[in-house]
Amino acid sequence: MSNVKEFTDRLSKLDFKKMYEDNFFLTWEKTDDEIAAVFTVADALRHLRENNISTKIFDSGLGISLFRDNSTRTRFSFASACNLLGLEVQDLDEGKSQIAHGETVRETANMISFMADVIGIRDDMYIGKGNKYMHDVVDAVTEGYKDGVLEQKPTLVNLQCDIDHPTQCMADMLHIIHEFGGVENLKGKKVAMSWAYSPSYGKPLSVPQGVIGLMTRFGMNVTLAHPEGYDVMKDVEDVARKNAASTGGSFTKTSSMAEAFKDADIVYPKSWAPFAAMEKRTDLYAKGDQDGINALEKELLKQNAEHKDWCCTEDLMKTTKNGKALYLHCLPADINDVSCKDGEVQASVFDRYRTPLYKEASFKPYIIAAMIFLAKVKDPVATLKALEDRKTLRHFQ
């Protein structure tokens, strides 16, 4: 039997009024209460669904997705979230040069939004571009709404940009909260966000950045570890430092994976590209310099290959708190002798954590749905209660 009161009681104590009709770009643009509201609504929606109660707040309406990079997990999470709330997903499959200049961003954003309640965008490939593009879209539809072109303003959900991957990191974080039995148990816990080797190169920085930008807010001690040259954006490190300072936690850096893992409660070993190299690549793409891109790729792969020892091994795991740190990954992981010869993690480590890893991923649809819910519902407490009272079954049988 459902009892959504546990969640609405929690929500009632939080101030998240500004999320209504707003968007979700970066976690550090949100207050602690707002972050807590997303977690609470995500849990509430899951609670209702698990109790076979429909959470459809839309009878019709579109959820528009735009993926400028491949995606399976996030695509299905977004589709699931939209469907859970009653929106039909319509994918914007861009023509080659259709959205090439500012003019058409503005136009296209309005043209697709006449009946759209949410726009989800992944644009993570080029430094300085993705987040900016999302803001351009939001500016366009905000103006369209103000001018009476749009009947409703779609809310934007950042499905990964060049700076942050909020739906991923908040799913990771909600998983941690559940695994540790509540946010109140996190103070003083050590988190190791560590670079790890992968035979591929050029993976987005938004995951490690999102992790240090979010996980430093809960009084935890977050260590960022990477080989020399694999720095993330300086601005985000500053965010992490400030977060830590204000919540009684800490943010430290090291170039030793072993040091990061030592006594860690949570480990997140994952490959990413060096920020400086990504900036260079962005410039080369802008210039259309294919030779330069090829040369850079070669150089990066060579640089990468010098750090094959950055792998989440059984030996390293033994050095974590009681040898039992919670292993996290956004998936798919590069697993030694499974997906590649040398990768981010030994197969036996990955296997042991498979079920928790899948559970970690299972929070993403609910995180996305909660972001939409908080942006589109004026009084979430009242609406959650109303959904419970409405008692429409999700699965009629």
Place this chain on the structure above:
Amino acid sequence: MSNVKEFTDRLSKLDFKKMYEDNFFLTWEKTDDEIAAVFTVADALRHLRENNISTKIFDSGLGISLFRDNSTRTRFSFASACNLLGLEVQDLDEGKSQIAHGETVRETANMISFMADVIGIRDDMYIGKGNKYMHDVVDAVTEGYKDGVLEQKPTLVNLQCDIDHPTQCMADMLHIIHEFGGVENLKGKKVAMSWAYSPSYGKPLSVPQGVIGLMTRFGMNVTLAHPEGYDVMKDVEDVARKNAASTGGSFTKTSSMAEAFKDADIVYPKSWAPFAAMEKRTDLYAKGDQDGINALEKELLKQNAEHKDWCCTEDLMKTTKNGKALYLHCLPADINDVSCKDGEVQASVFDRYRTPLYKEASFKPYIIAAMIFLAKVKDPVATLKALEDRKTLRHFQ
């Protein structure tokens, strides 16, 4: 608070019985009352949605789209319209040669229609083909329905053919009606449908044809302007002439953009390909003559380039009625120094009309929904009232 009576009262005075279980190919195949019914139902559906009242008349069912040419605007408009009425869009992505001969058109049309309530098709590339193809599809499903193969007959909505672009032109027209405060204020207004330069070539003729075929029905004076050699289909000019004769308006032609714009109340400057060239191209494609196609393209681009002065400039706009003609475009427009060096319109003109242009586009989903509604609902007046009485919220909160 919703009051749909304003619209049902208007509808009650119109005779549109024949639209039930019929299709929408060309505007000039519909009576004035039928055209008025589409506008009225479009406004009624918008009224209900703006008042947060669900207009879902389908609990399940598919809306099938087939785009044989790129589309963003119309694709999303069709998706929005289907969703608004409760249909799920399923796109038919044709295999290369799957629908190559008459046999399989008939078969495919039935195979996809077992649970389809509407089929929307864009097929505008080749002269003499698109409209014919739509009729083949309709003939096939009509026979399938008669033979007991299909439980319901899907209605066809022409999303642009080689002859007409009814959903576009009716959205344009409904925009005009709203801008001028009602259809009764249109008598004697001057409309300039004018060719304009674009660095691309080969744009469909269905927009100018649709415009002169529709806008000549409201007692307006419609002028079609284009450089020599850029004629549209003769048959459609005949339609325009007949329309004008019977409604007290006029249809004239000129090869001077300035003459067309002089004192115009409404201007629609837009590039299109010469009909004769499109016919030639259709033949070359049929023969698979790629050299011929390339040669033709070269020739057309050269011909085009001689008319760069056909641009909607500020100077030209000053010559329109009070310097304030309503500027229309189906979008995207080729804007000088924005999307190209020389284009259809100066940037400052376009910018000044941006909001009205976006509003113009916003009517398309409702026009499409109205076409479906009138084809699938036996007593639209009663159903509109019933929807209002049902009071299902579009957005539950």
Place this chain on the structure above:
Amino acid sequence: MSNVKEFTDRLSKLDFKKMYEDNFFLTWEKTDDEIAAVFTVADALRHLRENNISTKIFDSGLGISLFRDNSTRTRFSFASACNLLGLEVQDLDEGKSQIAHGETVRETANMISFMADVIGIRDDMYIGKGNKYMHDVVDAVTEGYKDGVLEQKPTLVNLQCDIDHPTQCMADMLHIIHEFGGVENLKGKKVAMSWAYSPSYGKPLSVPQGVIGLMTRFGMNVTLAHPEGYDVMKDVEDVARKNAASTGGSFTKTSSMAEAFKDADIVYPKSWAPFAAMEKRTDLYAKGDQDGINALEKELLKQNAEHKDWCCTEDLMKTTKNGKALYLHCLPADINDVSCKDGEVQASVFDRYRTPLYKEASFKPYIIAAMIFLAKVKDPVATLKALEDRKTLRHFQ
């Protein structure tokens, strides 16, 4: 007026408890009662829809499709079935190498299934692969469900594998049942499942295999006819033999189309590739031996061309029972002088059976919906009654 009692009465007499929370791989893994339950629920759902009663048992939820081979008919049938039950289709468009090793099958299956109630897969190209892949997916989501990763276990519907094409063959069979006025009229009827010539090669064996594996269960006399070398899987022939033995029918083989057609009540002339050749092709693909594949293709086309006389002609049709055997095909057929010079069937034969052929296809959406229904609904009799009592209209007007 709807009266679903006719169907629930029939259902009540059948034992199909094991279908709940199960999957549908091969028809011969199901009991006679279970097969009858699918037919009955398919008819019941059709009855409700024809009486404008909604059969949506899901308020939200995804139906995931994965097509590893082209599809129009089955794709739309799956979409229709999901939509009929209230599920939104989300297509998994695989990246090139994303699902390349066992590891990621397990992962991907879970990642897409957080809110999925059904997964439909077509994977029919390589011998020994398709059915196995489906089992891997089912094993993965079953484990995910058991481990608490998934809130519900999606049911798998085999939309064609290397062994069987159950949704096709059961649609064919339900068509036969309706044409002959009930399953009780089928005893002793003669079915000719015959190879026929097609200018293409390499068509899946799953249709003839599915046909002999299913149609031998109804006391009919099934003859499999093909030129030497065009054998189907031996295992499936064994199934057919066992089926026939236990139902009082027969299963025979012949290398003469004429013999098969002689006095047949039902004929199913259709091209397929030789099993041995398909096995060879599977190995060549595994090795990436493109030269070998090309050589094999050449050889197969040559072998094929020797059997152009295997065509369903008017003369052959005259030799069937009263010259009026029911002609079946899964469509599209290769029709002489229509889709190719020499094909599987003469145009006049095909034309005469066009309407029955389309009706045959019309059962597929309902068969798929029934498979989902029986896997996801605990008490189908009660739920069918409840749907009738709920009286939600499919088309509100």
